[in-house]
Amino acid sequence: MTTPWLLALAYTLGTILVLVVPMLLFGRELRVRWLRVAFHLWVLAVGGFVFLVAADLYLAWPRLWQGLGVAVLTLGALVGYHLLLWALARRPPAPGALPPAPKLVRDVVGWGIVIGAFMAGLALFGVTRLGALVISSTVLSAVIGLSLQDVLKNLAAAMALQSERAFARGDWLLVEGRRARVIDMSWRITHLRTSEGHDLFEPNAGLVMQRLTNLGNGDRPVGWSVYVDLPFHVPPHQAKAALLAAAREAPGAVAEPAPRAYLESYGEFSAHYRLRVWTREVHQLRRFIDGVNSRIWYSLQRAGLPLAHPVRNVELHDRAQEGPRREAEEQARRAARLAEVELFAGLAPAQREQLAASARRLFYDDGERLVREGEPGDSLLVIDRGRVRILKRDIGTGTASDLLLATLGPGEYLGEMSLLTGEPRSASVVSDGGCEVLLLDRAAVAPLLAADPAVAEMLSQLLAERTAATAARLESRAARAVTPREPTDSGLLLRSIRALFGLDRR
Structure with a gap:
């Protein structure tokens, strides 16, 4: 073997070593079998190309030289692109970095690079002229585009779905009212599986045209x-x-x-x-x-709440009997609740029946305000169902916030001072979860006081005791934020009641 051939062989072996040693050192974790095979084929093509050039044999064997040159560019583009993707995938994601491109998009870009490198190799190594290559490529593209319209539509749809990340493998979708899980996506179809185990193969172009609801894969509610x-x-x-x-x-x-x-x-x-x-x-x-x-x-x-039925019921009632029966039941409910109220505990049963006949049942939704602080009032409210919150303006902090004083439930009452003495509302009352209350206004109480003046004395004593207890509670719970009501003796309250209801004129 002559000296030029030995030098060419040395150059070839040196080039192969330069390419193979880094792969042996840094590519041990590369588990993609086809990529390793493509890399070794590219190394062999580079070695053969270097040997022909170093030994001045490329003129003697031009076709071999051209073929090896095109193979070097094409395989180099394929291997280099995928090695770059593999290296980028191994790096930890930087904070705020964009997520990696979908696999289908990466594959299409890779094939574009490989085809471009192949065409460049054909033109660079003189296999064909660049103008003829461009013309033939244009004609070929037109023929492929016309004959594979549906395929290209599905490919473009797949790239759009993956680039926009409309869904991922494992997500559950609502497709035309049917729930299905995404199993896989190819360049042409998306493989879905329903909850009944039915496999659906939807063309990607069809999915793009539909309104999809992505329920996720369970990682978020x-x-x-x-x-x-x-x-x-x-x-x-x-x-x-x-x-x-x-x-x-x-x-x-x-x-x-x-x-x-x-x-x-x-x-x-x-x-x-x-x-x-x-x-x-x-x-x-x-x-x-x-x-x-x-x-x-x-x-x-x-x-105790029934479901509604979409039917028409024709019921015959004797209105002369039905009305009084329902009113009697409601009257009994109101009287039973008033009997539990401390303010009316000293009344005779007939007197409570008289109040119950005049009481009105009111319904309030959660958060509705029954009474507003500072407004005039002439009624008393008895909680029959649900709860209410007693709120008072927080004057200690200088803000418009309300301070919670108490929460009242069934059998408790409020508004007695406004009813019996005419004072403005001393606090606001808000429904807590919805409630039902019985309302007794001044017109309902006036006949009772006019018929029995002793009731006014009893009520004044109860009001004095309740006012003192309320003042003590406010002073202990919110002395810095709420100004407690000054205790009032029963004599002063009695005079206020008699003056408001006109009992002194009788």
Whole structure:
């Protein structure tokens, strides 16, 4: 073997070593089998190309030289691009960095680079002229574009879906009302699997044209609405309380975000409610909805609330008897509640019956204000169901915030000073979760005081005791923020009651 050939062989071996040694040192963790094979083929092509050039054999064997040159550029582009992707994937993501491009987009870009390198190699090494190559490529592209329109549509749709990250593998989608999990996506179709185990193969172009709802894969909670119809006579705060109790106990429901109940609208037969519950169990959404609906039924049963039925009931009633019967039942309920009120405990049963006949039942939703501080008032409120919060303006901090003084429940009352002495409301009252109250105004109490003046003396003594107890409680609980009412003796209160109701003129 002559000296030029030995030098060419040395150059070739040196080049191969320069390329192979870094791969041996730094590429041990490369587990992509085809990429390792492509790398070694590229090294062999580079070695053969260097040998032909170093030995001045490229003129003697021009076709071999051209072929090796095109192979070096094409394989080099393929290997270099994928090695770059592999190296970037190994780096830890920087804070605020953009997420990596989807796989399909990376593959399309890679094939574009490889095809571009192949065409450049053909033109660079004289296999074909650049003008002819461009013309033939244009014609070929037009032919491929016309014959593979649907395929190209699906490919472009797949790239759009992946680049916009509309969904990922493992997500659950709502496609035309059907729930399906994303199994895989190729350049032509997306493989979906329904909860019944049916495999769907949707063309990517079709998915782009549809409105998709992505429920995620369970890593974040999603909200779901359940609709319930209840009769008109059910107070909204009771209906919402029962629905929320069902939502909190539903299997699979999450605590945050908290469930919400809404009165959506009024229909012909019933009131329409919507209960929104959040869950992470998107993989078994039907079972979750079944659990929510089942809990709703049991919660309504325990609360004594019936479900509405879309039927027309024709009931015949004797109005001469039905009206008095219902009024008698309501009268008995009001009298029973007034008998528990400390202010009326000393009254005779007939006197309480007289007050109960004049009382009115009022309903308030959660957060509604029953009484506003500082406004004039002429009525007393007795809590029959639910609770209320007593609030007073916080004058200690100089802000418009309210200070919570107390929470009252069934059997407790408020507004007695406004009713009996005409004083403005000393505090605000807000419904806490919805409530029912019995309202007694001045017109209801006046006949009782006129018939028995001793009732005024009894009420004045009870008012004095209650005023003293309230002042002590305010002074101990909020001495810095609330100015307590000065204790008033029963004699002064009695004179105020007699003057307000005109008892002195009788």
